[in-house]
Amino acid sequence: MSKVPVPVNLDTVANNLADPVFLVNRDKQIAWLNKKANELFYTSDEEAEDAVITELTGINKLDSLLDDVFGQETELKCSYEEASVKVKRQDQRYFFKIAINPIFHEGELWGGLVQFTDVTRFHEMEKIKTDFVSIVSHEFRTPLTTIIVGVEMLKEGMLGDLTPRGKEVLEAIGADCERLSRLIDNLMELSRIESGTIYVEAESADVTDLVQEAVRPLKFQAEKQGIELITDIAPNLPPVAADFNKAVWVLANLVGNAMRYTDPDGTITVRVRQRGKRLFFSVEDTGCGIPKEHQDKIFRKYVQVSGPGRKGTGGVGLGLAIAKDIVMAHGGEIWVDSEVGKGTTFTFTFPVYYGDESVKLSDAEPGAEEEGG
Amino acid sequence: MSKRILIAEDEKNVILGVRTCLDAVGYQMEIVEDGEQALDSVRREYPDLILLDLLMPKVDGFEVLKEVKGNEETKHIPIIVLTAKAEEEDRQRAMDLGADDYMTKPFKPQELWDLLKQYLPDHIA
Numbered sequence: 001m002s003k004v005p006v007p008v009n010l011d012t013v014a015n016n017l018a019d020p021v022f023l024v025n026r027d028k029q030i031a032w033l034n035k036k037a038n039e040l041f042y043t044s045d046e047e048a049e050d051a052v053i054t055e056l057t058g059i060n061k062l063d064s065l066l067d068d069v070f071g072q073e074t075e076l077k078c079s080y081e082e083a084s085v086k087v088k089r090q091d092q093r094y095f096f097k098i099a100i101n102p103i104f105h106e107g108e109l110w111g112g113l114v115q116f117t118d119v120t121r122f123h124e125m126e127k128i129k130t131d132f133v134s135i136v137s138h139e140f141r142t143p144l145t146t147i148i149v150g151v152e153m154l155k156e157g158m159l160g161d162l163t164p165r166g167k168e169v170l171e172a173i174g175a176d177c178e179r180l181s182r183l184i185d186n187l188m189e190l191s192r193i194e195s196g197t198i199y200v201e202a203e204s205a206d207v208t209d210l211v212q213e214a215v216r217p218l219k220f221q222a223e224k225q226g227i228e229l230i231t232d233i234a235p236n237l238p239p240v241a242a243d244f245n246k247a248v249w250v251l252a253n254l255v256g257n258a259m260r261y262t263d264p265d266g267t268i269t270v271r272v273r274q275r276g277k278r279l280f281f282s283v284e285d286t287g288c289g290i291p292k293e294h295q296d297k298i299f300r301k302y303v304q305v306s307g308p309g310r311k312g313t314g315g316v317g318l319g320l321a322i323a324k325d326i327v328m329a330h331g332g333e334i335w336v337d338s339e340v341g342k343g344t345t346f347t348f349t350f351p352v353y354y355g356d357e358s359v360k361l362s363d364a365e366p367g368a369e370e371e372g373g
Numbered sequence: 374m375s376k377r378i379l380i381a382e383d384e385k386n387v388i389l390g391v392r393t394c395l396d397a398v399g400y401q402m403e404i405v406e407d408g409e410q411a412l413d414s415v416r417r418e419y420p421d422l423i424l425l426d427l428l429m430p431k432v433d434g435f436e437v438l439k440e441v442k443g444n445e446e447t448k449h450i451p452i453i454v455l456t457a458k459a460e461e462e463d464r465q466r467a468m469d470l471g472a473d474d475y476m477t478k479p480f481k482p483q484e485l486w487d488l489l490k491q492y493l494p495d496h497i498a
Contacts, residue, residue, distance in 0.1 A: 146389065
């Protein structure tokens with residue numbers, strides 16, 4: 001304990017905090033609040049007296065957060081959650097990170113200290129970043145269209161004959177255009193996920209439709225590369241609880257990856273099986289495999305799946321990071337099994353669809369928002 | 374018989390690409406560079422299909438969709454949106470307004486030909 005004398009009481013200290021703080025009892029009634037909390041939620045002391053914190057603040061999420069903290073009587077536990085709070089007075093939106101610390105009195109859980117930290121500025125910065133990526137992506141797509149259409153038509157000889165060397169150069173331009181195109185898609189997707197503006201809306205999705213939708217656009221390319229692309233879906237599978245487009249994206253990304261690491265005459269098998277309440281989607285290739293030391297890194301951002309003696313993957317290492325985010329947002333898991341020289345199998349799980357009641361993915365949504373005030 | 378397609382697109386280079394693509398398979402085309410001209414052309418010419426950009430001067434693609442799909446006489450004309458707007462919200466908004474398909478730029482000629490074949494199966498070059 002410091003020996004420096006304190007000439008002011010702790011109320012003065014609390015009232016000078018830049019962020020709102022509430023002290024609530026186990027019934028979630030406000031026992032005390034600081035000046036900033038008063039200002040933000042525009043209350044008088046009379047209004048605040050005995051008021052339940054969720055009613056005063058309008059942040060319903062506090063209810064479950066407090067329940068969570070109060071339900072753990074034996075251990076000290078903090079709970080953090082983000083919520084957006086709209087203040088009526090200024091018609092302005094703030095973003096707060098909320099931390100709740102349990103308060104014990106004579107060995108018994110008495111209540112909790114609810115602290116708000118203003119993170120509005122971070123949200124604004126995030127929004128600027130997302131908008132920027134979106135603009136850049138848009139600006140890239142248009143000129144890429146002209147290049148890709150031109151290259152493809154030249155390659156097919158529809159605009160006249162080419163020398164073998166000319167064809168080779170065009171193949172390279174085409175491959176790099178695809179690489180740029182994937183990069184743009186991935187940056188946008190990642191930016192959405194990180195900014196919390198991506199939402200997973202799980203609905204009942206037919207497994208065969210999902211697999212076909214993911215595989216169909218890649219069949220032609222696989223044939224061209226001399227790779228056999230097989231789908232092996234167990235009969236009578238129940239529907240999966242998934243956001244169809246995002247699930248297709250994950251599967252197509254894994255198959256696309258496999259194609260980049262599989263030699264001609266190789267095989268890629270997309271398999272779906274049910275185990276209990278989960279469906280297991282796997283993409284197995286006969287490619288070069290991933291060394292053990294790289295296997296735990298490949299779901300990180302900007303890490304490329306590399307194989308022995310392999311270079312120039314055509315990726316930037318975002319696809320698997322995004323795939324992981326999407327799968328986890330569905331409450332699923334994703335992992336890799338691989339052996340150098342034999343091949344790689346990526347597997348992810350999605351829950352079986354049992355009707356609306358069993359599919360609540362909102363807790364898994366990154367950056368879920370709630371308005372209060 | 375040969376089908377007639379209205380291309381509503383304001384980027385000159387993209388127009389060149391799309392035109393070259395459609396030329397190769399014998400479609401007839403009319404090209405307009407803003408939404409206002411697109412609506413005029415639809416009322417005047419009744420194209421067999423519209424390839425529609427969303428970001429265009431004067432009247433944007435969403436407005437064109439609304440007008441064409443909201444009109445009894447023109448709502449049967451298939452509209453394929455060809456756009457750099459890749460956000461899900463834009464796709465949903467376009468589909469809600471009646472777009473028949475939505476293709477994000479960049480695309481390959483084969484993808485465009487496949488789509489056109491789907492909507493104009495009777496086309497003969």
